[in-house]
Amino acid sequence: MIKKFFLYSAILFLFVGANTSNNKIEETENSTFLHEVSKLDIPYLQNNFVAFKEALAYKESRGKYTIVNTLGYLGKYQFGKNTLSRIRIHNTRDFLQNPELQEEAFIALCEINKWILRKDIKRYSGKTISGIEITESGILAAAHLAGAGNVKKFLRSNGTNCFSDAYGATIKMYLRKFAGYDVSVIQGNRKAHV
Known part of the structure; x- marks a missing residue:
């Protein structure tokens, strides 16, 4: 289903x-x-999890499953090889050719990030940091960009510690752009994998 x-x-x-x-x-x-x-x-x-993941995918790769960027990030959601290993995906060639696997990988990563950031989601959702209303979906999107640890640093420093990737995307951008989606379908799971 x-x-x-x-x-x-x-x-x-x-x-x-x-x-x-x-x-x-x-x-x-x-x-x-x-x-x-x-x-x-x-x-x-409208603002459900599917809309969230598709909006994020469009930002990451224009929704293309087989794309590899100049830094070696892979697929529709632009996964790094270390992240894929964490969720038990080791064959990047197969990963690029398997849309279903990429969708499952995205869900697994969201579950892991939600578990890691569960206290921060509870503590900061609804608050404003650096002029940005903090939401659960914004936090999960920022974690996809920068990693959960960098999102914790940003939130706990009241926005002064802000990660930026090699292309100039920042935690602030992702917190703002992906705010307000209903991602309650994702349950935190520190052992999530594909």
Whole structure:
């Protein structure tokens, strides 16, 4: 059931993404699209976990499963090799060719990060740091970018210790950009793996 839900949501995201890239969709196309989506019985994606993961994937790789960036980060969610090893994925070639494995890996990493950051999520959610309202989804997105340890440092330093990656993305950017999604479907699990 969950795999079917994620598959449908990925199809919806690809279809919407393909149509919205033109920036001008006529009213009739929107009506036709909504009618076709309703036939598929796909839930409306507003601020749920699927919308969160697809938004993050788009930021990371434009949603492309087989991409490898200039620093060697892999796949739709741009995993490092050390992170993949932690969740028991050792063959990066197979990983790049397996969308289902990449989706499972993302969920496992979210579960680990939620467990590591559980106290910080409870302590800081709803507060404002550096002009940014802190949310659970923002924290999980920032942990995906910078690692849970760097997110802890940022939160506990009241925003003065801010990680930036090689491309200039920061914890602050991710906290702001990915705030407000409902990620309650993810349960913290320090031993999560694929």
